[in-house]
Amino acid sequence: MKPLIAALRRQPLERPPIWVMRQAGRYLPEYRRIREQHPFREAVSDPDVATEITLLPLRRFDLDAAIVFADIMTPLEAMGVEVEYSPGPRLRPMSPGKVAELPDPDPAGIEPVIETIRRVGAQVAPEVAVIGFAGAPTTLLAYLLEGSGSKDFPRLRRALVSQPRATSAALVRLAEAMRSYLSAQIGAGADAVQLFDSWAGVLSRAQFADLAGPSAAATLERLEAPTIYFAPASGHFLDLLPMVGADCYGLDWRIPIDRAWKTLGEVAVQGNLDPAVLLTDPDTIRRTAARVLEEAGGRPGHVFNLGHGIHRDTPPEHLQVLVETVKG
Numbered sequence: 001m002k003p004l005i006a007a008l009r010r011q012p013l014e015r016p017p018i019w020v021m022r023q024a025g026r027y028l029p030e031y032r033r034i035r036e037q038h039p040f041r042e043a044v045s046d047p048d049v050a051t052e053i054t055l056l057p058l059r060r061f062d063l064d065a066a067i068v069f070a071d072i073m074t075p076l077e078a079m080g081v082e083v084e085y086s087p088g089p090r091l092r093p094m095s096p097g098k099v100a101e102l103p104d105p106d107p108a109g110i111e112p113v114i115e116t117i118r119r120v121g122a123q124v125a126p127e128v129a130v131i132g133f134a135g136a137p138t139t140l141l142a143y144l145l146e147g148s149g150s151k152d153f154p155r156l157r158r159a160l161v162s163q164p165r166a167t168s169a170a171l172v173r174l175a176e177a178m179r180s181y182l183s184a185q186i187g188a189g190a191d192a193v194q195l196f197d198s199w200a201g202v203l204s205r206a207q208f209a210d211l212a213g214p215s216a217a218a219t220l221e222r223l224e225a226p227t228i229y230f231a232p233a234s235g236h237f238l239d240l241l242p243m244v245g246a247d248c249y250g251l252d253w254r255i256p257i258d259r260a261w262k263t264l265g266e267v268a269v270q271g272n273l274d275p276a277v278l279l280t281d282p283d284t285i286r287r288t289a290a291r292v293l294e295e296a297g298g299r300p301g302h303v304f305n306l307g308h309g310i311h312r313d314t315p316p317e318h319l320q321v322l323v324e325t326v327k328g
């Protein structure tokens, strides 16, 4: 079995598998070169380019997984939403009522992502897992209502209190649509899928319990591959995360992995080295990574990763040091 999948199933391993969020990103000069030729949307919609970008980090580093190159907003385009990137997503803000009426992703619209997964699966070494992903309903709704990224998404938070029924219907719709999108990715060969709930942390405990948690759970329900749920800055409802029913929970750097694990219980955990550590020096990287490993204590079910995406100013050699430390 591929090491990542074994870890997600909490089988004992000699050492944890490692991959890195945003591993195919702007910290790699070869990524920046490709992006000079291809705007972001074009890169995602051309399987030749998307496959090449997905494989870039695996050519340099001994990583245990490839995550398909796309964005959490990509399937929304296949649902008729126009999205631009500069560099983050920009779109015309919608109402919750309109979101609730969006159709499922058009199969032709998501085909480039599906084809990229097939090609990546055919090209990676047999022990390397292919990770598919989607944005969680709450996080997608945050962008759809706001129209772009935001520090704390006030339009989402306003809608949650002023239009609870329409908001709840919008989350149900997004959960169904993302479930079918993830299912198609698994059908094309994704070995595991990650649900990114990047902005769930702006909600209160009660809002997570009533809306974000159940809609994430509905998205992952009965998918036929191991699932990872990642909601950074969610320490205030860490004890509620297991309601999502994922096999593994991603942890940011704000909480020690051993303490978080105790709260989460019988699940796998992924994380949680602060990406800022990769901006320091080899000794600091080795020492800090060793601390994460020590806190995880060799327990079955640890997937080594950063606590969030790799920073664009990271020297690629620093990721090499990290991978060698974890594999050494």
Ligand code: 1CP
Residues within 6 Å of the ligand: 020, 021, 022, 023, 024, 025, 026, 035, 040, 067, 068, 069, 070, 071, 072, 073, 085, 087, 088, 089, 133, 148, 149, 150, 196, 198, 309
């Ligand atoms: O080249 C560029 O300038 C584009 C930057 C970029 C990249 C590399 C964007 C725009 N998206 C991506 C790819 C991407 N996005 C991946 C690919 C696989 C990999 O990890 O290597 C993934 C998994 C995502 C997921 C994503 N997009 C998230 C969830 C993870 C997180 O960071 O919390 C979020 C919130 C987005 C939105 C988004 N898309 C792009 C940017 C710069 C952002 C975030 C900033 C914003 O909200 O404005």
